[in-house]
Amino acid sequence: MEIKFERVEGTSFQYRVALLVFGGFALVGLLSTLWVMKYGIGRTGMTNRVPWGLQIVMAVYYIGLSAGSLVISGLYGVFGKLEYKPFARIAVYLATLFLIAGLLSILTDQGRLDRVFVQPFVHFNLQSMFSINPILYNGHILICLIYLWALFTERKRTTTVVATLAFGWAFCVHSGTGAIFGFGARVLYESPLLPASFVAAAMASGTALMIVMIVGLFRATNRPLDDELICWLGRFLAICVLVVFYFLFVENAYRFYVVELREAAHYFLFGGFHSLLFWIGLIFFGLVVPMCILFNPRTGKSIPWIVLASSLVIFGVLCERYVIVVPGLTNPPDLFPGMEIVHDPALVEGYATYSISTQEVLQALGVLGVVGFLFLLGLKYLELLPTEARIHPD
Amino acid sequence: MAGGSGALALRLLTTSSAGAPGKDSPLAGKRMGMVIDVGKCQPDCDKCIKACQQENNVVQAAAHKNHELAVHWIRKVTIRKKIETDEKAKKAEAAQKSVILVCNHCDNPPCAQVCPVRATFKREDGIVLVDHHRCIGCRYCMIACPYNARYFNFEDVEVHEEDLNKDRPKRSHGVAESCTLCAHRLDAVDQDGNPSPRVPACVEACENGALAVGDMNDKTSTVYELLRDYAVKRLKEDLGTEPKVHYIGL
Numbered sequence: 341m342e343i344k345f346e347r348v349e350g351t352s353f354q355y356r357v358a359l360l361v362f363g364g365f366a367l368v369g370l371l372s373t374l375w376v377m378k379y380g381i382g383r384t385g386m387t388n389r390v391p392w393g394l395q396i397v398m399a400v401y402y403i404g405l406s407a408g409s410l411v412i413s414g415l416y417g418v419f420g421k422l423e424y425k426p427f428a429r430i431a432v433y434l435a436t437l438f439l440i441a442g443l444l445s446i447l448t449d450q451g452r453l454d455r456v457f458v459q460p461f462v463h464f465n466l467q468s469m470f471s472i473n474p475i476l477y478n479g480h481i482l483i484c485l486i487y488l489w490a491l492f493t494e495r496k497r498t499t500t501v502v503a504t505l506a507f508g509w510a511f512c513v514h515s516g517t518g519a520i521f522g523f524g525a526r527v528l529y530e531s532p533l534l535p536a537s538f539v540a541a542a543m544a545s546g547t548a549l550m551i552v553m554i555v556g557l558f559r560a561t562n563r564p565l566d567d568e569l570i571c572w573l574g575r576f577l578a579i580c581v582l583v584v585f586y587f588l589f590v591e592n593a594y595r596f597y598v599v600e601l602r603e604a605a606h607y608f609l610f611g612g613f614h615s616l617l618f619w620i621g622l623i624f625f626g627l628v629v630p631m632c633i634l635f636n637p638r639t640g641k642s643i644p645w646i647v648l649a650s651s652l653v654i655f656g657v658l659c660e661r662y663v664i665v666v667p668g669l670t671n672p673p674d675l676f677p678g679m680e681i682v683h684d685p686a687l688v689e690g691y692a693t694y695s696i697s698t699q700e701v702l703q704a705l706g707v708l709g710v711v712g713f714l715f716l717l718g719l720k721y722l723e724l725l726p727t728e729a730r731i732h733p734d
Numbered sequence: 735m736a737g738g739s740g741a742l743a744l745r746l747l748t749t750s751s752a753g754a755p756g757k758d759s760p761l762a763g764k765r766m767g768m769v770i771d772v773g774k775c776q777p778d779c780d781k782c783i784k785a786c787q788q789e790n791n792v793v794q795a796a797a798h799k800n801h802e803l804a805v806h807w808i809r810k811v812t813i814r815k816k817i818e819t820d821e822k823a824k825k826a827e828a829a830q831k832s833v834i835l836v837c838n839h840c841d842n843p844p845c846a847q848v849c850p851v852r853a854t855f856k857r858e859d860g861i862v863l864v865d866h867h868r869c870i871g872c873r874y875c876m877i878a879c880p881y882n883a884r885y886f887n888f889e890d891v892e893v894h895e896e897d898l899n900k901d902r903p904k905r906s907h908g909v910a911e912s913c914t915l916c917a918h919r920l921d922a923v924d925q926d927g928n929p930s931p932r933v934p935a936c937v938e939a940c941e942n943g944a945l946a947v948g949d950m951n952d953k954t955s956t957v958y959e960l961l962r963d964y965a966v967k968r969l970k971e972d973l974g975t976e977p978k979v980h981y982i983g984l
Binding site: 464469672 | 780800802803804805806809810811812813814815816817830833835844847848849850851852853868869870871872873874876877878879880881882885886887888889890907908909910969970973984
C-alpha cells in the first residue's frame with residue numbers, strides 16, 4: 341500500500357507559539373555566543389583545569405540524538421521492517437538537524453571561531469580525532485541529505501542503498517565521538533569501551549527521541565498510529581538501555597578492580613555533583629526506571645508509559661554525557677605517584693571544580709532553538725509526516 | 735639583531751612545521767632537554783617564574799579576575815609523601831620538596847598528535863611549539879597533555895607598558911600555549927648571522943643553578959654532563975611520551 345506524506349498547515353496558534361519560542365531560543369543563543377566571542381570564553385564556567393564544558397557535553401549529546409535515523413534506517417533499510425518506513429523522513433530530517441546542532445555546539449566553543457572555517461581544511465591531521473570526526477559528521481549530513489532526496493522522490497532502490505550506507509556510517513560517527521574521549525590520556529577518559537558504549541547510548545537516546553517525537557506529532561495532528569509500532573520501538577529501547585547499563589557496569593567494575601584506577605573510580609562514583617548525576621540522573625531515572633517500565637508486560641505496552649520511559653532515557657543520556665566529559669577533567673593527573681601536592685601558588689591543586697555558566701546554558705538553548713525552529717519549518721514546507729502509520733508491509 | 739633572530743626563528747618554524755627536516759638546518763641532530771635539580775630549588779624563591787613572565791609577556795595571575803584563568807608557562811609546587819598518620823605527617827613535613835613544572839617537550843607529544851590543524855608541532859631539535867596564528871582554540875591539546883602543562887589564553891589581559899618586553903609578542907587570546915623553552919633565545923644570532931644562543935630566561939634567573947637547558951646530544955653541554963653523572967626521574971614515564979624534562983633528587 342502506498343504511504344502518503346503531507347505538510348502541516350502551520351497556521352494554528354500552537355504552531356506559531358512554538359515557532360516563536362524556538363526562534364527566541366535561537367536568538368538568545370546567538371546573542372550569548374556573540375557576547376562570549378567579544379569577551380572571550382573565560383566568561384564561561386571553563387578554566388585552565390577544566391577546559392571543556394557544557395558546549396562539548398551538548399555537542400556529543402546532540403550527535404547522539406541523531407541516532408534515531410540510524411535505528412529507523414537500520415530497521416527497514418537493513419532488516420527489511422517496512423512498517424517503519426513512514427517514520428524515515430522525520431528520522432532522517434531530525435538526524436540532519438541534530439548533526440548540525442552538534443557541529444554548531446563545537447563551533448561556538450572554539451577560541452578562534454574566525455579560523456575554524458579555514459585552518460582545519462588547510463592543515464589536516466589524520467592522527468587527530470578532531471580532524472577525523474568533522475569528516476564523519478559532515479559526511480553523515482551529506483548522506484542524510486541524499487537519503488532525504490531519495491525518500492522524497494520515492495526511489496526505492498536508492499533508498500535501500502543509502503539507508504544501509506547511513507546505518508554503517510552512523511556507527512562510525514558515534515564510535516568516532518566516543519574515541520575523542522576514549523583514546524585520550526585522562527584516567528577517566530581512556531577506555532577502548534567508550535566508542536562502543538557511545539554507540540549504545542546514542543541508539544538509546546536516538547530511539548527514545550524518535551518515540552517521543554512520533555507519538556507527540558501523531559497525537560498533536562490526530563493521525564492514526566498503530567500502538568504495536570511504538571511498543572516494538574519501546575522493546576528495542578529497553579535492549580539499548582540494558583546494553584548501556586552493561587557497558588557502564590563493566591567500565592566501572594574494571595576501574596574499581598584495578599588498584600591504580602581505584603581512587604579515580606571512587607571519585608567518579610562518590611566524588612560530588614557529577615556522582616549525583618550519575619546515580620540519580622543516569623542510573624536511577626535514566627536507566628533503571630525506564631527498564632522497569634519497558635520490561636514490565638503491562639506498562640511496556642502502554643503508550644503513555646513508553647513515552648515517559650523514553651523521556652527519562654533522553655534525560656539520562658544527557659547526564660551520561662556530562663559525567664563522561666566533566667569528571668574526566670576535574671580529576672587531576674597524578675604527576676607524583678605516592679606523593680601529594682601540599683602547596684601550589686599557581687593553581688588550585690586536587691580535584692577541580694566546574695560550574696555551568698548562564699552563557700553556556702543560553703548557548704545550548706540557542707542550538708536547541710535552531711533545531712526546533714528548523715524542524716517546525718520542515719513540517720510546514722516539506723512532506724515529512726505520513727497520513728498514518730500502520731502495520732501493513734507491502 | 736632582533737630582526738635577524740626573528741627571521742631565523744621563522745625559517746626554522748616553517749621548515750619544521752612542514753615536517754621536512756633540512757640537512758643544513760642548525761637544529762638537525764640536536765635534542766633539547768632540561769634538567770631540574772630539586773635539591774637546589776629554594777622554597778621561597780620565584781625568580782624563574784617572574785623572569786619567564788617578563789620575558790614572554792605572560793600575564794601574572796594577579797591580573798586575572800578569575801585566578802583559574804591565569805597562564806603558567808612555569809609553576810612551582812611543594813610536594814611531600816602522602817600522609818597516613820599524624821606521626822608520619824611530621825616526618826613528611828620535613829621532607830617537603832619544591833618542584834618546578836614546565837612543558838615536558840615530549841619526544842612523543844600527545845598535544846601535537848591531537849591538534850586538528852597541526853598548530854602544535856615538534857621542531858627538529860625536539861622543542862614543542864604552538865603556531866599562534868594557526869591554533870583554532872579547540873583545547874584538545876590541553877585534554878591530551880597528561881601533565882596539565884598546557885594553558886589557554888581565555889581572555890585578553892593587557893601587560894602594563896613598563897612590564898612589556900617589546901622584543902616578544904603579546905599573548906594572543908583564544909589560543910592554547912605552553913613553555914617554549916625560550917626557543918627565541920636558543921635560536922638567537924649575532925649581527926653577522928652567526929648563532930649566538932642565550933639560555934632561557936628561567937635558567938638565567940635561577941641563582942642557585944637548579945635549572946639547566948641544553949642539547950642532550952652535545953657532550954660538552956651541562957645538560958649532558960648532569961644526565962651522565964646523576965640519577966634522574968621524569969614525570970609519568972610509563973605513558974611512553976618520552977618527556978625531556980629530567981629531575982634530580984625527586
